[in-house]
Amino acid sequence: MISKEAERGVRMSLELQVTNEVYREVIEFLHTEAELLDDGKFRQWLDLLDERISYRVPIRLSRERTAGPGFSENSHHMIEDRGSLEVRVFRLETEYAWAEDPPSRTRHFVSNIRVEPGDNADEIKVKSNLFLYRDRSDTPEHEFISGERRDVLARRDGALKLRERVVLLDQTTVRTLNLAIFL
Amino acid sequence: MKWYLDLMLGLDEEGWEVYGDPHRWFIHCNWKIPAENFAGDDYHTVYLHKSMYDVGVIPVSPDANMFGKHIHAEPGHTISFSIAPDTEDPGPKFWGLPADIVDRLRPTKITKEQFEIARRARISVGTIFPNLSFLLIPLTGDPKNRPPATYLTVRQWQPSGPDRIEVWSWILVPKIASQEFKQQAYMEGAATFSTSGLFEQDDAVPWPAISRTARAAFARKSQMKLNYQMGLEGISVAELDKDFPGPGVVYNSRYEEGVQRSFLKRWATEIAR
Numbered sequence: 001m002i003s004k005e006a007e008r009g010v011r012m013s014l015e016l017q018v019t020n021e022v023y024r025e026v027i028e029f030l031h032t033e034a035e036l037l038d039d040g041k042f043r044q045w046l047d048l049l050d051e052r053i054s055y056r057v058p059i060r061l062s063r064e065r066t067a068g069p070g071f072s073e074n075s076h077h078m079i080e081d082r083g084s085l086e087v088r089v090f091r092l093e094t095e096y097a098w099a100e101d102p103p104s105r106t107r108h109f110v111s112n113i114r115v116e117p118g119d120n121a122d123e124i125k126v127k128s129n130l131f132l133y134r135d136r137s138d139t140p141e142h143e144f145i146s147g148e149r150r151d152v153l154a155r156r157d158g159a160l161k162l163r164e165r166v167v168l169l170d171q172t173t174v175r176t177l178n179l180a181i182f183l
Numbered sequence: 184m185k186w187y188l189d190l191m192l193g194l195d196e197e198g199w200e201v202y203g204d205p206h207r208w209f210i211h212c213n214w215k216i217p218a219e220n221f222a223g224d225d226y227h228t229v230y231l232h233k234s235m236y237d238v239g240v241i242p243v244s245p246d247a248n249m250f251g252k253h254i255h256a257e258p259g260h261t262i263s264f265s266i267a268p269d270t271e272d273p274g275p276k277f278w279g280l281p282a283d284i285v286d287r288l289r290p291t292k293i294t295k296e297q298f299e300i301a302r303r304a305r306i307s308v309g310t311i312f313p314n315l316s317f318l319l320i321p322l323t324g325d326p327k328n329r330p331p332a333t334y335l336t337v338r339q340w341q342p343s344g345p346d347r348i349e350v351w352s353w354i355l356v357p358k359i360a361s362q363e364f365k366q367q368a369y370m371e372g373a374a375t376f377s378t379s380g381l382f383e384q385d386d387a388v389p390w391p392a393i394s395r396t397a398r399a400a401f402a403r404k405s406q407m408k409l410n411y412q413m414g415l416e417g418i419s420v421a422e423l424d425k426d427f428p429g430p431g432v433v434y435n436s437r438y439e440e441g442v443q444r445s446f447l448k449r450w451a452t453e454i455a456r
Contacts, residue, residue, distance in 0.1 A: 057379070059203075059204050059205075059206065059207075061204060072203055072204040073203075074202070074203045074366075074369070075202075075203030075204040075205075075206075075369075075373075076373055077206065077373070077377065077378040077379050078373065078378075078379045079370050079373055079374075080324075080374075081325070083325040083327060083328040083329075084324040084325040084374055087238055087240070087324060087325055087326065087327075087381070088381065090238055091234050091235075091237075091238045091381060094233075094234040094237045094238065095233075095234075096230070096231075096232075096233035096234040096237065096385075097234045097385070098231060098385045098388050098389070099384035099385045099387065099388055100384075137392075139391075139395075141211065172207065173207040173208060173209060173349060174207065174208035174209070174378050175208070175209055176208070176209075177208070177209075177210045177211065177387040177388070177391065178208075178378065178379065178380075178383065178384035178387040178388075179378045179379035179384070180379070180384040
């Protein structure tokens with residue numbers, strides 16, 4: 001008889017133990033994702049998302065150290081699931097999505113990638129830094145968004161999917177005219 | 184203006200409460216542009232926000248939504264109502280509040296007349312001069328899976344430099360609603376009117392462009408003027424409604440620009456003091 005812990009250990013080693021190979025796979029996943037977002041291939045980006053994805057961008061607060069981690073507990077710039085993310089993508093494909101027509105030029109720089117085992121055997125936790133350059137229209141301004149991504153990636157039919165994303169922005173007051181883009 | 188604010192905020196004895204922390208972001212535009220937009224520029228919704236109807240975020244059709252009132256409550260204080268022609272109309276009642284909340288409303292702070300207008304109300308939007316605006320509306324960020332939920336957004340267009348504003352936007356929910364409804368209403372608010380809001384993302388594009396174009400050399404040299412005549416005598420379908428029980432000057436149909444003129448006249452008056 002194999003104990004539950006042992007069983008879990010065996011499954012982990014078969015699935016998502018953090019090996020060099022898995023680390024490399026994660027890097028490729030994040031780079032591919034950034035490419036799809038920057039190339040405006042949002043339908044293909046949706047294919048990278050798990051059916052039960054949770055996607056959140058909590059509101060950062062400027063508070064004294066003793067007041068906690070500095071993020072609102074119940075307020076978000078974005079609080080999304082699969083259905084609402086699809087609505088965002090499908091809307092961008094209509095003729096009247098002026099927020100992104102003409103589209104922004106975005107460049108997702110994803111770095112400082114750290115990987116650790118997830119809470120479930122088929123999941124891994126990934127932390128990374130995000131630096132996003134955004135250029136719109138023909139105006140002289142450009143915009144930057146900086147933050148930390150805390151992702152959970154899950155193995156589904158052999159491929160990695162984004163199961164959870166929390167983007168911790170460095171800005172309390174967001175310095176871009178809208179978040180019509182994905183972080 | 185108080186009569187109209189009471190009508191919304193006094194719908195129930197308990198009133199409304201702020202949910203969470205405000206959305207804050209910067210937009211490179213003149214503060215008067217969003218204030219004027221919320222003062223009652225409904226004309227733009229059918230074109231700028233057409234995608235919202237295409238994907239089903241809003242439960243009122245564009246034609247039906249233009250039916251309603253433009254109210255010049257006091258100089259600079261205006262409100263625009265999308266309101267059903269009668270109580271038999273199948274569209275949202277009480278701004279789309281669900282039946283279990285409507286059944287529990289205790290309108291002790293407002294009159295029967297106010298309550299009957301609220302019954303037919305689908306959307307209301309307005310500006311309290313100079314830079315505080317509000318919008319009471321039922322929307323959903325995921326029409327296939329979530330019914331629209333009603334929320335009230337109150338926003339301050341805070342000037343923070345020449346042609347730059349910081350938006351402070353709060354989402355309010357009925358106090359008597361369940362915690363579950365409050366959470367969903369907040370989620371729909373964040374999905375539609377916020378930093379990332381599906382509706383609002385489209386507004387944030389023309390606002391800077393209008394501010395830029397209006398001060399451009401071409402505009403100055405050609406003495407370019409914006410046509411703000413809708414609702415003036417003989418122009419557009421808007422007609423005075425003399426039977427409406429509320430105070431102020433009231434127009435039928437939301438194809439009317441007197442609300443914006445009211446805002447700008449008040450500004451011109453204040454600035455000349």
